[in-house]
Amino acid sequence: MDGEAILGALQARFGGALAETHAHRGDHTALVERGALLDVLRHCRDDGALGFDMLADLTAVDYSKFPGREDGPRFEVVYHLLSVPHNHRLRVKVRVSEDDPVVPTASGLWPIADWFEREVWDMFGLRFAGHPNPKRLLLYEEFVGHPLRKDYPINRRQPLIGPKI
């Protein structure tokens, strides 16, 4: 299926749960309401014609200093899906506000989401409801803050860790 057809199929099935769809240079994106996120992702994986068997990437974006986006929800969580048998791709986004930074976990659908979501928690401080092991992935437990947030000072010093330091 080409990107337009994928978006059309999702639109026909989920309708109002898709807040927005667009395509940029051949990359098709669906912006999904948070409540319907897991249903959309599960449909993308299990539907035979879509067949997104691989979660290629899961990351987040902080839009707090993005021109024109200062007032909207601060974060977006981004899912890059790839279908190996059909060789087509889709980007799914969900908007998350700063006051309620929680997204349902996708680790039940694709096991790799486990580490992706831990990395997003590490770097952006977004929580994933239902995650089996919600700990930091790359940084260490004593780390203060989430460094990829735009309001993290670039040269903040962290406490040194380790034996007798």
Next chain:
Amino acid sequence: MAKGWVRVGVGSFFTSRLDEAIGWARKYSIFQYPFVTACCGMEYMATACSHYDIDRFGAGLPRFSPRQADVLFVVGTISHKMAPVLKRIYDQMTEPKWVVAFGVCTCTGGFYDNYATVQGIDTIIPVDVYIPGCPPRPESVIDGLMKLQEKIATGAQRF
């Protein structure tokens, strides 16, 4: 003893201070521990290979156990997560021991002025010689090595 076989008189002996003799021995028997984490390692290898021949300085034999090493070469960026490992390696080395900060990342953090990088290893362990450069040329490394030799030879020897 037959004359001519062993020289006697002038030139048959010399005097020294024990500190100087030990310092002379130590400065030509540097067993290094290369703690290589990043791109500076390539320049370290270039220095250690035959073209620059650091065997001239008695430093040709790296030991990969901290317990057998005299000098800790910290080569490359040290992240906060690596800091406890470096500290433990340093603690495992036996006295006398020296530390060389190789490259600007180990000296000051370099251009990694960010959340992940230790801003100079001297915030963790004492450093004897700093070799700046990104990465330093082998000539700078040899210069630093000679400065370290001087420091080893002239310092107070504990034994």
